[in-house]
Amino acid sequence: MEYVLKYYKPTRLPLDLSPLSPEALEGKSAGEVAEMKVYAGKRMIELSRFFNVELRASGEDQHVKITIVGDLRNARRIGCEMKGGEMRVVGNGGIYLGERMKGGVITVEGDVDSWTGSGMRGGSITINGSAGDFLGASYRGSREGMSGGVIQVNGSIGCEGGAWMKGGLIHVKGSAGPFLGVHMQGGSILVEGNCPGRVGAGMIGGRIAVLGKMLNLLPSFTVDSVRTHADLGAVKVEGGFYMFTGDNNEQGQGRIYVSKDENPHFAWCEKYLGRWE
Amino acid sequence: MKMRDLNIRNGVVYDPLNRIDGERMDIYVRGGRIVETPVKDAEEINASHMVVMPGGVDIHSHIAGTKVNVGRLMRPEDHFKDVLPRTGIRRAGVGHSVPTTYVTGYRYVEMGYTTVFEPASPPLKTRHTHEELDETPIVDKGCFPLMGNNWFIMDYIRENKYEECRDYVAWLLEAVKGYAVKIVNPGGVEAWAWGKYITHLDEPVPRFEVTPREIIRWLCRINLELKNPHPIHVHTNNMAKPGNYETTIETMDSVKDMASNTDGKPIIHVTHVQFTGRSGTSWVNVGSGAPEIADYLNKNRHAEIDVGQIVFGDTTTMTADGSFQFLLHLLSGNKWANSDVEVETGAGVVPFRYRRGNYVNAVQWGIGLELALLVKDPWRVHMTTDHPNGGPFTEYPKVISWLMSKKSRKRLLGKINSTARRRLTLGDIDREYSLYEVAMVTRAAQARSLGLTWKGHLGPGADADIAIYNLNPKQVDPSKDYLKVRKAFKKAAYTIKDGVIVCKDGEIVETPLGRTYWVKPPLPEESLESLASNISGRFKEYYTVEMDNYVIDEGYLANPQAVAPAR
Numbered sequence: 034m035e036y037v038l039k040y041y042k043p044t045r046l047p048l049d050l051s052p053l054s055p056e057a058l059e060g061k062s063a064g065e066v067a068e069m070k071v072y073a074g075k076r077m078i079e080l081s082r083f084f085n086v087e088l089r090a091s092g093e094d095q096h097v098k099i100t101i102v103g104d105l106r107n108a109r110r111i112g113c114e115m116k117g118g119e120m121r122v123v124g125n126g127g128i129y130l131g132e133r134m135k136g137g138v139i140t141v142e143g144d145v146d147s148w149t150g151s152g153m154r155g156g157s158i159t160i161n162g163s164a165g166d167f168l169g170a171s172y173r174g175s176r177e178g179m180s181g182g183v184i185q186v187n188g189s190i191g192c193e194g195g196a197w198m199k200g201g202l203i204h205v206k207g208s209a210g211p212f213l214g215v216h217m218q219g220g221s222i223l224v225e226g227n228c229p230g231r232v233g234a235g236m237i238g239g240r241i242a243v244l245g246k247m248l249n250l251l252p253s254f255t256v257d258s259v260r261t262h263a264d265l266g267a268v269k270v271e272g273g274f275y276m277f278t279g280d281n282n283e284q285g286q287g288r289i290y291v292s293k294d295e296n297p298h299f300a301w302c303e304k305y306l307g308r309w310e
Numbered sequence: 311m312k313m314r315d316l317n318i319r320n321g322v323v324y325d326p327l328n329r330i331d332g333e334r335m336d337i338y339v340r341g342g343r344i345v346e347t348p349v350k351d352a353e354e355i356n357a358s359h360m361v362v363m364p365g366g367v368d369i370h371s372h373i374a375g376t377k378v379n380v381g382r383l384m385r386p387e388d389h390f391k392d393v394l395p396r397t398g399i400r401r402a403g404v405g406h407s408v409p410t411t412y413v414t415g416y417r418y419v420e421m422g423y424t425t426v427f428e429p430a431s432p433p434l435k436t437r438h439t440h441e442e443l444d445e446t447p448i449v450d451k452g453c454f455p456l457m458g459n460n461w462f463i464m465d466y467i468r469e470n471k472y473e474e475c476r477d478y479v480a481w482l483l484e485a486v487k488g489y490a491v492k493i494v495n496p497g498g499v500e501a502w503a504w505g506k507y508i509t510h511l512d513e514p515v516p517r518f519e520v521t522p523r524e525i526i527r528w529l530c531r532i533n534l535e536l537k538n539p540h541p542i543h544v545h546t547n548n549m550a551k552p553g554n555y556e557t558t559i560e561t562m563d564s565v566k567d568m569a570s571n572t573d574g575k576p577i578i579h580v581t582h583v584q585f586t587g588r589s590g591t592s593w594v595n596v597g598s599g600a601p602e603i604a605d606y607l608n609k610n611r612h613a614e615i616d617v618g619q620i621v622f623g624d625t626t627t628m629t630a631d632g633s634f635q636f637l638l639h640l641l642s643g644n645k646w647a648n649s650d651v652e653v654e655t656g657a658g659v660v661p662f663r664y665r666r667g668n669y670v671n672a673v674q675w676g677i678g679l680e681l682a683l684l685v686k687d688p689w690r691v692h693m694t695t696d697h698p699n700g701g702p703f704t705e706y707p708k709v710i711s712w713l714m715s716k717k718s719r720k721r722l723l724g725k726i727n728s729t730a731r732r733r734l735t736l737g738d739i740d741r742e743y744s745l746y747e748v749a750m751v752t753r754a755a756q757a758r759s760l761g762l763t764w765k766g767h768l769g770p771g772a773d774a775d776i777a778i779y780n781l782n783p784k785q786v787d788p789s790k791d792y793l794k795v796r797k798a799f800k801k802a803a804y805t806i807k808d809g810v811i812v813c814k815d816g817e818i819v820e821t822p823l824g825r826t827y828w829v830k831p832p833l834p835e836e837s838l839e840s841l842a843s844n845i846s847g848r849f850k851e852y853y854t855v856e857m858d859n860y861v862i863d864e865g866y867l868a869n870p871q872a873v874a875p876a877r
Contacts, residue, residue, distance in 0.1 A: 174645075175387030 034095070036066060039085040040103025040124075046074035047127075048083070051110035055097035055118025055137060063088040106146065112139045115156070128165070131158045134182065147191065148172075153179040153201065163188030166210065169203050170196035179203070179220065183267075195222045198239060202267050214241045217287060221265035236280050236287035240265050244272070244292050247299075254279035254289060256302040263290035275299050313809050315340045315349040318776065321357030322783050324749040325364060327758065327767035331746045332783055337362060339774040342809035346770045353811075359782040360803055363749050364766050365424030365775030367756040370543075370581050370616050371697040372628055373414045374428045374442035374453070376435045377657040380647045381408040381626045381698070385661060388626065400818045407625040407698040415447040415821075417704055419813045422777025422802035424824075425757070425765055428453040429492055429543060429581065430630045432651040433460075434855070436486040437862050443826055444868040448812050450765075450775075452827040454543050455486050456630050456655045458493030458525055459500040461852060462845065464518040467528050476532045477841045480831035483538075485861040487828035487870065489760075490540035491533050494630040496522035498547050499656045502633035508547050511560050522547055523564050530565040530577060536831040537875035539761025541614070543579045545586075549634040552590040555599025558583060559606050562613040569612030576611070579759060582618025582696040584678035596670055597733050598677045604684030607691070614690035614759060619678035619709050620671065621701030624663045629699065632656030653852045664701070666722075672730035675722075680734070682713055682751070683741045689758065693751040707799035710752070713743040715792035742789050761873070762827070778804040823869050830872040 036058055049072035058066055066088075067081035080086065084101075097118040105111065108127045112120045117137045122130075125143035129151065136156040144162035150169045168190045169179035178197030189207030193215055200220040208226035217236040227245035234251055242263040254277040263270040273293035279285050291299055316339040323330050323337065340349045372378055382389075382405070389404035394413055396402035403413035418426055426446075431439040431453040443451045457463055457479065466475035479491065497515035498508035504516045511523040526544060533542045546561045548554040562580055569577050580586070587603050590596040607613060627638060632648055635658025639646035647659040664671045678700070685691040693713070697703035711718050716739075723737055731737070743751070757766020764773050781798035788795045801816025812820045849857040864870050 171387075172390055173386045174384065175390075 035089040035098040035100060036063070037087040037089060038066075038080070038099065038101045039087070040083060040101065040105060041085050042083050043104065044073060044083055045107065048073050048105075048108040049110055050101075050105075050108045051113035053080075053099065053101075054112065054115040055099060055120065056116055058099060059097050059118075104143075112137070115139075125162070126160075131156070134158070144188065150179055150182070150184045152177055153182045153184070155181040155201075157183040158185070160184075160186045160188065163207065164190045164194075166191035166193055167196060168194040168205075169198055169201070170194070176216075178216075178218075189226065195220070195241075198222070202265070204268070208245065209243075213243075214239065214287075217241070221267065223263075223265055223268055223270065233280060233287050233289050235283050235285070237283050237285035238287050240288045240290070242270055242274070242290040244270065244295070246295050247291050250277060250289070250291070250299070251280065253282045255281060256305050257288075258306065259293065259303070260290065275302060313342055314811070315352035316355060316774070316806065316809060316811075317348055317352045318355045318357050318362060318778070321360055321362030321778060323362045323768060324745050325768045326746060326750045326754040327364075328769045330768070331744075337768055337776065339776075339806070339809045342774050344768055344770055344772045344774050355778070355804060357778050357804075359784070361745060361779040361781045361783060361798070362768070363422070363777050363779070364753050364757070364768050364772070365777050365805065365807065366418075366422050367425040367753045367760065367762070367766050368418070368423055368694065368697075368703065369427055369579075369692050369756040369760060370429045370618070370694045371426050371703055372428060372430065372699070373426055373451070373697070374411065374446060375431045375439040377430075377628045377630070377649070377659055378408060378442070379438070380649070380657075381628050381659045382410070384645060384647055384659060385626055388624070388661070397818075400821060407702045408628075409702075411442050411445040412447060415449050415824075416818050419448045419805050419807070419818060420801055420816050421704070421706060421799060422779065422805050422813075423449065423703075424775040424777070424805065424807050425450045425762070427451060427489065427760065430454065430456055430494060430545075430657075431486070431488065431492075432456050432630065432654045432657070433482055433486045433488070434651055434654055434853075434860065436488065437866070440487060440826065440862060440867055444823075446824070447821045448807055448818075448824055450824040450827065452489035454490045454492035454540075455482060455488035456492050456494055457482065457529060458496040458544075459498075459655045461500075461518075461653045462848065463529070464497070464500070464515065464520050464525065467520045467524050468518055472528070473837075474841065474844060475528060476535060477833065477837045478845065479529065479532045480536055480833045481838065481841055483536075483829050483831055484833065487826070487862050487864065487867060489827055489829050489873070490538060490543050491529050492543045492545075493526060493529060494545040494655065495547050495549060495633065496525040496544075498522065499630065499632050502636070503650055503656060507633060511547065511557065511564060526561060526564055526578075527568075530568055534568060534577060538829055538831065539873060539875060540759060541575075541577050541579045543581055545581050545629070545631060548586070549629070549631050550585050550588070550637065552588050552592055552596040553599075555587045555589055555602055558586045558599070558603055562606065562610070566610065566612055574611055576614040576690060576759065578613050580613060580615045582694065582699065583615045583681055584618040584620060584674060584700065585696070587677050587681060588673070593670060596673055598673060598680055598735065600677045600680035600684060601735065604681060604686075607685050608687070611690075614692070614755075615681065615685070616692035616694045616696075617678045617682050618694055618696035618700050619682070619712075620664050620674045621695060621705040621708055622664045622666050622671070622675065623701060623705075624661070625698050625701050626659060627662045627699045628657070628659040630655050630657045632658045634658070635660050638662065652854060666726045669727045669730050672726035673734065675726065676730065676734035676736045679712055679719065680736050680739065683736075683739045688743070688747045688750040689755045691751060692756050692759070693748075706752070707796040710743075710748055710799050711788075711792040711796045713751070714745075714748060714788040714795055715790070716740060716742055717789060718792040745783055745788065774806055774809040776804070776806040777802050778806075825869045825871045826867050827871055827873050828867075829875065831875055
């Protein structure tokens with residue numbers, strides 16, 4: 034069954050769409066969903082004030098799919114804590130999309146704002162556009178970042194992607210902002226584009242691979258070897274890489290793979306290598 | 311808000327101060343006080359099959375002040391888990407372990423508590439404490455100024471000027487509108503500011519050359535002479551270190567000789583003894599010193615304790631004991647805030663998670679319960695979690711159920727670290743608290759210790775602070791149905807504050823403003839003058855504030871009530 038919500042009356046108030054999870058909607062009629070109340074600003078307002086709800090039941094299929102159509106830049110917590118099912122946003126999404134998500138699939142056609150997949154435990158999020166800051170990071174002050182699941186961003190991401198990350202995979206096809214994987218403890222981040230630097234500050238575990246240009250590296254990392262492929266656990270990437278370990282300020286065991294071809298300015302580190310691979 | 315007269319009918323009343331143990335009787339309220347005879351035209355409350363107790367009194371709960379506010383600032387992830395939206399009556403708020411002031415008031419009242427004391431307020435920052443207390447609705451409250459590391463007091467002790475020191479303590483209590491003398495790690499916080507540790511009661515504080523023993527003895531003597539309603543409130547040296555139960559006993563023993571002329575009332579209150587009751591020599595063999603401390607308390611009547619029970623889960627630790635917080639930061643690796651308050655004390659804040667599988671945490675859990683169960687006299691052991699150090703005060707129902715039910719203790723004992731389980735004697739203790747004893751350790755004993763003679767009981771003339779819990783003692787056996795006990799104490803059926811029904815079925819229905827109690831010690835005019843001339847010079851030397859700005863005027867408090875010394 035598929036619920037289609039058309040955002041026919043955009044509001045300037047922030048909407049909290051966290052009640053709209055596939056588990057909560059399962060078995061409900063279109064009318065019942067339209068009567069659900071969500072926070073719009075400081076008041077609880079019925080969904081029908083902003084959305085046209087349509088139910089497309091397709092035979093026996095019990096798989097719940099929610100499609101939201103419209104520019105939902107001011108709608109926060111889409112798919113918050115969802116455990117299964119599928120959500121699709123045709124347009125842009127707001128902040129905290131897929132926050133603390135445990136399972137299921139979220140697809141966004143446009144861009145999303147900050148804190149996407151923060152504290153995520155499982156499932157997968159695919160963003161066709163770009164994402165804001167703190168992708169897959171922990172909530173402010175908390176040390177529990179993303180610990181499972183997959184986030185794929187086809188555009189670029191902002192700063193502090195994967196902060197305090199513990200597990201799972203973040204795959205960015207575009208570029209990443211500064212402080213990628215800050216305080217990272219596990220999991221892997223793959224950035225196909227460029228990265229301005231300060232990657233993995235304070236990291237104690239996990240793996241980061243940057244396939245594009247990287248401006249600089251923190252001095253608290255040690256060059257370990259030159260590798261023919263970047264081993265990110267779930268993903269293996271071919272090509273020449275300098276592998277650094279750190280962050281030595283935290284006695285960290287994290288690994289950063291930097292593309293050898295794209296970054297000739299890292300050639301200085303080769304003189305510190307014990308042997309060639 | 312309307313103050314109604316009330317007739318509470320057929321409740322099962324537990325009122326230890328009047329020796330009423332589970333009698334079915336009526337309670338009458340007129341004009342915010344309890345009266346002997348039924349009141350005409352009063353609102354009737356049917357409390358049949360319900361437990362009626364005096365409103366709860368919490369003697370030690372960090373609810374206001376600068377360090378609590380630092381805790382609030384540094385724990386956004388704590389607030390985020392627990393959001394309380396506003397209703398027509400109450401305000402919005404957040405908070406699990408360090409709730410906002412409003413939520414603090416509401417949550418206490420929901421559990422049937424009506425009086426709460428903030429136990430550590432640096433005198434210099436007590437203005438802030440009072441501002442926050444004034445924003446804590448419904449409950450009555452007060453704060454204890456910190457004096458154990460005060461330079462002035464340590465100077466007086468070194469120079470052996472007893473009278474000046476006594477007048478200064480009296481002046482300080484009045485100046486900052488405090489309620490009792492609080493001593494935190496006497497000398498140790500000051501020593502730590504110089505990079506040193508105090509490990510023994512007879513170790514001199516650097517630069518001052520006075521020992522913690524002298525500080526405790528002097529302040530205890532002064533406290534007795536000023537006839538303050540509450541004994542000195544001591545957080546001992548060597549907090550949280552293995553083997554510190556000896557320090558705790560030594561601290562209690564250090565003032566034993568002064569107890570002769572106080573007709574059996576305790577003269578020292580040692581606080582959160584769970585943190586200071588550890589045996590062993592290192593973190594590997596740390597064990598419970600609770601049997602030894604309980605033995606001492608059973609033999610000596612001059613000391614009382616509060617437990618400071620820990621509850622497994624996430625919380626925020628905050629004390630004025632800067633050195634202990636630094637230790638905890640090194641142990642846990644969590645974020646840490648530290649502060650030094652000029653001339654007076656320090657403080658620290660570290661978030662902490664107590665884990666069942668952790669050996670030390672499991673031992674801590676056992677120590678607290680062993681203390682509460684092994685001390686025979688429930689008048690001298692108060693139930694606290696040292697909110698938020700051992701756990702948020704909202705976990706009190708859990709602690710009550712552990713005290714009341716061996717089964718519930720056994721159940722959790724089966725889940726904790728196995729080495730800790732082997733080394734604790736908790737499994738062999740059969741004692742279970744009755745509701746009468748629970749009424750003692752949660753309200754009556756604390757009201758008595760605080761000298762609040764008009765609180766903690768339901769006799770005529772007492773404040774009409776009443777908690778009614780939806781628990782039928784005839785049908786429910788607390789030792790088996792501990793979950794029902796937990797549920798009943800979590801949300802009181804009624805909480806009545808000064809004759810106003812403030813909470814009904816766990817929902818806040820009225821939010822009056824409670825009083826702030828403070829002690830006005832007797833201080834003759836001439837000694838005040840000589841004191842002012844004595845300390846004003848030092849004040850200029852030591853403080854960055856003027857003495858005139860230091861003193862908090864009574865008019866600054868929203869609803870102050872001075873308490874005359876009564877012992």
